Amino acid sequence: xxxxxxxxxxxxxxxxxxxxxxxxxxxxxxxxxxxxxxxxxxxxxxxxxxxxxxxxxxxxxxxxxxxxxxxxxxxxxxxxxxxxxxxxxxxxxxxxxxxxxxxxxxxxxxxxxxxxxxxxxxxxxxxxxxxxxxxxxxxxxxxxxxxxxxxxxxxxxxxxxxxxxxxxxxxxxxxxxxxxxxxxxxxxxxxxxxxxxxxxxxxxxxxxxxxxxxxxxxxxxxxxxxxxxxxxxxxxxxxxxxxxxxxxxxxxxxxxxxxxxxxxxxxxxxxxxxxxxxxxxxxxxxxxxxxx
Amino acid sequence: xxxxxxxxxxxxxxxxxxxxxxxxxxxxxxxxxxxxxxxxxxxxxxxxxxxxxxxxxxxxxxxxxxxxxxxxxxxxxxxxxxxxxxxxxxxxxxxxxxxxxxxxxxxxxxxxxxxxxxxxxxxxxxxxxxxxxxxxxxxxxxxxxxxxxxxxxxxxxxxxxxxxxxxxxxxxxxxxxxxxxxxxxxxxxxxxxxxxxxxxxxxxxxxxxxxxxxxxxxxxxxxxxxxxxxxxxxxxxxxxxxxxxxxxxxxxxxxxxxxxxxxxxxxxxxxxxxxxxxxxxxxxxxxxxxxxxxxxxxxxxxxxxxxxxxxxxxxxxxxxxxxxxxxxxxxxxxxxxxxxxxxxxxxxxxxxxxxxxxxxxxxxxxxxxxxxxxxxxxxxxxxxxxxxxxxxxxx
Amino acid sequence: xxxxxxxxxxxxxxxxxxxxxxxxxxxxxxxxxxxxxxxxxxxxxxxxxxxxxxxxxxxxxxxxxxxxxxxxxxxxxxxxxxxxxxxxxxxxxxxxxxxxxxxxxxxxxxxxxxxxxxxxxxxxxxxxxxxxxxxxxxxxxxxxxxxxxxxxxxxxxxxxxxxxxxxxxxxxxxxxxxxxxxxxxxxxxxxxxxxxxxxxxxxxxxxxxxxxxxxxxxxxxxxxxxxxxxxxxxxxxxxxxxxxxxxxxxxxxxxxxxxxxxxxxxxxxxxxxxxxxxxxxxxxxxxxxxxxxxxxxxxxxxxxxx
Numbered sequence: 001x002x003x004x005x006x007x008x009x010x011x012x013x014x015x016x017x018x019x020x021x022x023x024x025x026x027x028x029x030x031x032x033x034x035x036x037x038x039x040x041x042x043x044x045x046x047x048x049x050x051x052x053x054x055x056x057x058x059x060x061x062x063x064x065x066x067x068x069x070x071x072x073x074x075x076x077x078x079x080x081x082x083x084x085x086x087x088x089x090x091x092x093x094x095x096x097x098x099x100x101x102x103x104x105x106x107x108x109x110x111x112x113x114x115x116x117x118x119x120x121x122x123x124x125x126x127x128x129x130x131x132x133x134x135x136x137x138x139x140x141x142x143x144x145x146x147x148x149x150x151x152x153x154x155x156x157x158x159x160x161x162x163x164x165x166x167x168x169x170x171x172x173x174x175x176x177x178x179x180x181x182x183x184x185x186x187x188x189x190x191x192x193x194x195x196x197x198x199x200x201x202x203x204x205x206x207x208x209x210x211x212x213x214x215x216x217x218x219x220x221x222x223x224x225x226x227x228x229x230x231x232x233x234x235x236x237x238x239x240x241x242x243x244x245x246x247x248x249x250x251x252x253x254x255x256x257x258x259x260x261x262x263x264x265x266x267x268x269x270x271x272x273x274x275x276x277x278x279x280x281x282x283x284x285x286x287x288x289x290x291x292x
Numbered sequence: 293x294x295x296x297x298x299x300x301x302x303x304x305x306x307x308x309x310x311x312x313x314x315x316x317x318x319x320x321x322x323x324x325x326x327x328x329x330x331x332x333x334x335x336x337x338x339x340x341x342x343x344x345x346x347x348x349x350x351x352x353x354x355x356x357x358x359x360x361x362x363x364x365x366x367x368x369x370x371x372x373x374x375x376x377x378x379x380x381x382x383x384x385x386x387x388x389x390x391x392x393x394x395x396x397x398x399x400x401x402x403x404x405x406x407x408x409x410x411x412x413x414x415x416x417x418x419x420x421x422x423x424x425x426x427x428x429x430x431x432x433x434x435x436x437x438x439x440x441x442x443x444x445x446x447x448x449x450x451x452x453x454x455x456x457x458x459x460x461x462x463x464x465x466x467x468x469x470x471x472x473x474x475x476x477x478x479x480x481x482x483x484x485x486x487x488x489x490x491x492x493x494x495x496x497x498x499x500x501x502x503x504x505x506x507x508x509x510x511x512x513x514x515x516x517x518x519x520x521x522x523x524x525x526x527x528x529x530x531x532x533x534x535x536x537x538x539x540x541x542x543x544x545x546x547x548x549x550x551x552x553x554x555x556x557x558x559x560x561x562x563x564x565x566x567x568x569x570x571x572x573x574x575x576x577x578x579x580x581x582x583x584x585x586x587x588x589x590x591x592x593x594x595x596x597x598x599x600x601x602x603x604x605x606x607x608x609x610x611x612x613x614x615x616x617x618x619x620x621x622x623x624x625x626x627x628x629x630x631x632x633x634x635x636x637x638x639x640x641x642x643x644x645x646x647x648x649x650x651x652x653x654x655x656x657x658x659x660x661x662x663x664x665x666x667x668x669x670x671x672x673x674x675x676x677x678x679x680x681x682x683x684x685x686x687x
Numbered sequence: 688x689x690x691x692x693x694x695x696x697x698x699x700x701x702x703x704x705x706x707x708x709x710x711x712x713x714x715x716x717x718x719x720x721x722x723x724x725x726x727x728x729x730x731x732x733x734x735x736x737x738x739x740x741x742x743x744x745x746x747x748x749x750x751x752x753x754x755x756x757x758x759x760x761x762x763x764x765x766x767x768x769x770x771x772x773x774x775x776x777x778x779x780x781x782x783x784x785x786x787x788x789x790x791x792x793x794x795x796x797x798x799x800x801x802x803x804x805x806x807x808x809x810x811x812x813x814x815x816x817x818x819x820x821x822x823x824x825x826x827x828x829x830x831x832x833x834x835x836x837x838x839x840x841x842x843x844x845x846x847x848x849x850x851x852x853x854x855x856x857x858x859x860x861x862x863x864x865x866x867x868x869x870x871x872x873x874x875x876x877x878x879x880x881x882x883x884x885x886x887x888x889x890x891x892x893x894x895x896x897x898x899x900x901x902x903x904x905x906x907x908x909x910x911x912x913x914x915x916x917x918x919x920x921x922x923x924x925x926x927x928x929x930x931x932x933x934x935x936x937x938x939x940x941x942x943x944x945x946x947x948x949x950x951x952x953x954x955x956x957x958x959x960x961x962x963x964x965x966x967x968x969x970x971x972x973x974x975x976x977x978x979x980x981x982x983x984x985x986x987x988x989x990x991x992x993x
Contacts, residue, residue, distance in 0.1 A: 035795075041795055089969065093973075098741055099741045099798075100976060103924060103925065103968055104969060104973065108969065109965070110964060110965035111962050111965030111966055111969070114961040115962055118959065118962070230799055230802070234796075234799060265813060265814055266810075266814060268810045269807055269814065272806045275799070276789075276804065279796055279800045280788045280789065280791075283792060283793075283796055
């Protein structure tokens, strides 16, 4: 009962993989920022994505206008939430061993998920706005995923531009490379932490908005994105921001190709096996990031 | 002072003892029926529907005077959609809360785990939301099925396909107990009806992206696609089928396709989709319409589905069994259930000596113009199936 | 003081041994699960509390043991006692395979790799359905042995606590803690850190495997998502942290406190118990990272052997 794989099929899943990959890249960039600047492992990252998705849902439900415009709300809103979390709790585990940040962010995550469940119920929601695809020859490009791809790429490039060209961005990168030197240079490291966490949360929220139009929205949806973001930064190298972009695309491709050539179940395992292999063989990531 | 204190204490104690002994006659105390339900966690939406079914049944039974002259009262806990928690809770209900009887939880997986406990204490359990045959074929004596088995969920799809001369079928499923049972059953049914199974693949629970699996299906181009799903995946698969332009002549899902939310979320993309359902309000079962009316008044705005009706119907069956047994004794109730052949709002209820349901019928509907039209089996059908499903680009 | 403590401990153990004679089925299950948590928290402590290497996927050993035992009992008719021990062996073997390469990773990377390991095990178990039943889960033949399992799990909890005591009071333990404080210095002092870490890791994986097997027998049915949940790892970590990681009695104390709390609370607050658990985690991490015993140790200069 096998299926012969044709080049068209490979082409199709490659397209699907890249479309998904861009989203992973953007969301993972957020996680990379937090890890790079603060050495904090943020297990609540996917939860913030989920909150962004709910923001979009309610936007569309109550206002009925184009859900993509809700980016203007979800991103700033989650930016503020991120700043709040950093200011109130996360700043205290910045210098602590990784166990503290893992647990703290997990606690935040579980609290937020369950508050959401309590407030909005576990009923599955969705944003029905864009269905269908563009058919180009044998390839089908899902409209919603295409837009998600475009927006994710745009935001990621914007983030890079910000990190490379603006003063604040450079300060973030400097702090990420060496906090001591950054302090010596007069950078207000505490403020940088706030901005980094906020920015990361905004990126997660953008991810949430984009997937809200694609998949089902429910309180537990975020965990898988947290895990995938971990995978991406391991693949790309922690603290290596362009690495996140590469890692995301790679993950998207690997997932889809494994699903095609093997089965969808196995593709889950492949991703994690890849994680462990990369950690063992090239712990600084495929592009080389920072070792501890 | 001390003597005064002592006499006051003595008086108070006497009063308390007196008050304690003045309990209403035991016959007035309500019959306690325990259960754990998935009120939080992955099955929350469906567990809550079932909970409402139980609650409404209790209300109606009590309005009619209860059973054996007593009211019934549900003692419900949340198992958080976890089998291990369910096991612990049923132990608690039986040994600590000392409930008189129990009813089943949500899902085959949790029912399977919990059945070991109820069997241990010889506590009969009517399990409305477990449709995996294996649970009832393990030599257990005290568990009774209400639903039609998982294995026949797609029987309608397969039969209708065969009748129209279709030849090939592909099946995909979520990789958990119930959908897997459905796949096994569907493969058997396909063989029996002369269809060739050309593709089978499972996907992990929670999988959001079906591009690869649907790409393979598109290449195989089956006449029929059956998906053994829950809710999220049913929606995602349907949507992605449209995006990837996968066009079987018939496409059916199992759980989830029957919820009004399915159509709300997919809109016109839900048209022509076949769904399996254990129960629809249109079916000519006694009291079904009244049940729906009462439900919408008691729980305004909340989802009604076969889980609610199943909870209600299962509870009805238990109450009837208590009546016929004339007691709360486990063995007597068991005997009563084994002899019963009744109709509840949920449909027929009759079990074989293993407790396996043999009277309840699965039906298949198709979404037509935003409505679920029952198209199979013929004796319960309200309309004809729209066949074949036109390709997406033509819609 | 020490004598009084020992006497109290003896009385407690005696009471626990006699408990099944008066307890309800639920009471036995409750205590059994409590023992399980004590065993898990203590095991986690052996690697993460002592060496500082955060095993963020420790439930992988539990799940592996559960399946190893389940397969032996269901498919090969083994008795659950030797089968559970094999569960422990399975856990240890997994730790050996994984520990050898992964313990070379530093800090956060080790944590993430352990997380990845847990997911890999879950997916592998789902994949090899011929062996494990895959997503359908694995059913063990019916057996009502809760009382025996109560004793077995209790024994496991006692064993791992005793192991913790022995290790912490030994030179081996001292070396592990040196690794925790400053691995580079430990190396410089001539401690073969790789070997010691691996030993600790193996020890920490054995008991979860056994306890996983016992749970599988007691529940009678296991499925992949049920035995490899992240929440279990987190819970055992929080328990160990709450009581005081790196101490002998800390994890047990944390397990008892938190498990009893969960029992008293979740029965009442249907929807909020998880939120409360999250809040507890936050409080523990921010306000008492050293745990109760850690704080007491510092304040009152208590000996290391607490």
